[in-house]
Amino acid sequence: MDKLEILKQHISRYVTLTDEELGYFLSHFKENSYKKNQVIIREGDRVENEYFVLSGYLKTFFINEETKMYILQFAMPGWWTSDYVALYNNTRATINVDCISDAEVLSLSNTDLEKICAEIHAIERFFRWRTNRGYIASQKRVLSFMTGDAKKRYEDLMQLYPQLYNVVPKQLIAAYLGVSRETLSRLYSHHKPNKNV
Amino acid sequence: MDKLEILKQHISRYVTLTDEELGYFLSHFKENSYKKNQVIIREGDRVENEYFVLSGYLKTFFINEETKMYILQFAMPGWWTSDYVALYNNTRATINVDCISDAEVLSLSNTDLEKICAEIHAIERFFRWRTNRGYIASQKRVLSFMTGDAKKRYEDLMQLYPQLYNVVPKQLIAAYLGVSRETLSRLYSHHKPNKNV
DNA sequence: TTTCAAATGTGATGTAGATCACCTATTTGC
DNA sequence: GCAAATAGGTGATCTACATCACATTTGAAA
Secondary structure: HHHHHHHHHHOOOOOOOOOHHHHHHOOOEEEEEOOOOOEOOOOOEEEOOOEEEEOOEEEEEEEEEOOEEEEEEEEEEOOEEOOHHHHOOOOOOOOOEEEOOOOOEEEEEEHHHHHHHHOOHHHHHHHHHHHHHHHHHHHHHHHHHHOOOOOOOOOHHHHHOOHHOOOOOOOHHHHHHOHHHHHHHHHHHOOOOOOOO | OOHHHHHHHHHHHHOOOOOHHHHHOOOOEEEEEEEEOOEEEEOOEEOOOOEEEEOOEEEEEEEEEOOOOEEEEEEEEEEEEHOOOHHHHEEEOOOOOEEEEOOEEEEEHHHHHHHHHOOOOHHHHHOOOOOHHHHHHHHHHHHHHHHHHHHHHHHHHHHOOOHHHHHHHHHHHHHHHOOOHHHHHHHHOOOOOOOOO
16 A cells, blocks of 8 residues: 555645544545556546546547547646546546656546545545645646746746656647647757756 | 635635635735826845735736836736746845736735635645646646737637726737737737727 | 828738658567 | 557647727726
């Protein structure tokens, strides 16, 4: 159960639980291993779970008319992801989630999540706080699209998550920034982050 | 207490409360009236409250190097707003909130909000669900910036909130869409929504 | 009602970034 | 280890939108 350590620490940053509560909560997670390129949620799927990343990198993305890919989120170790639109509205997936690298993931069904939130007040608080953070991050991203050009967005991303430079193919970074891979290539040929990170 | 009706209905769409719980919750709100152009939160302020709009329209915005305005959100009747970054991180306001028209607003201090969330589990659930919705809306906005051009974003906004066409000056709509007022003017001269809405 | 400021419309011009075309690394599967 | 696929780089060209400049309309204050 060593794998759960990262999740335990993540939770305890926000709320204090008894060992019993924590154990009960953790008992509802399932552990899964995925290979690079493996799909976790495909557009049109019924969406039942949230996912917590233990290791590896996922991407949450949308494909426009079968051509262009738009990345909504990279999910890194310690991050949650899912198609929240589908999950909260109980509709089919409109986005995809797959693996950028081999990954270990914990899944929690939305049914269990709601059940445990109802049973344990502190867990409900934990998820309120978690969503608060996601909301703030998303607002910041909106602002970065409005106020900055591609170069600014690229530099901000590299500053915040320098590890992406080595792990994630450049065209995926372009798809996250909302810029063509050609333009991104021209941008960072003048501005390389520290490759040793 | 008639003014509170809109808030009561808003809450009861998500959770069921006893009359006692509901009354206790509502007793923590303060009612305020503001005039057009009046400022509710100014950049640099200490932020203490969330605001629930009863009537009128607010805007939440950011000003870049004292020149360009970027609108993060229009707050309409039945909507919540604040500087959530400042509120959750307990930092000074980095954005502004003011009134597009005369407005009636209920305010709830973050201290009271957290207190009541701890006291009444169902209120914590209400705020979790509310933030979930905000998060989804924000993600949709990110996608609209990535996938659509200015015209698409304008049409989507007018379809969703046609009332904005009459109530909100065009330059503010431009500042929300992330487009210059000149470009917006050129766009909608070819595409007017129904003015009778 | 008049007046002044703010909002809006519109032409001319400049520019970031898209797209297309093609070439050169790197991976990945056999 | 080799072939094929995938990722990445770079020039040429095109386009949506910004910016500047100025005219016109609207709306609020006096």
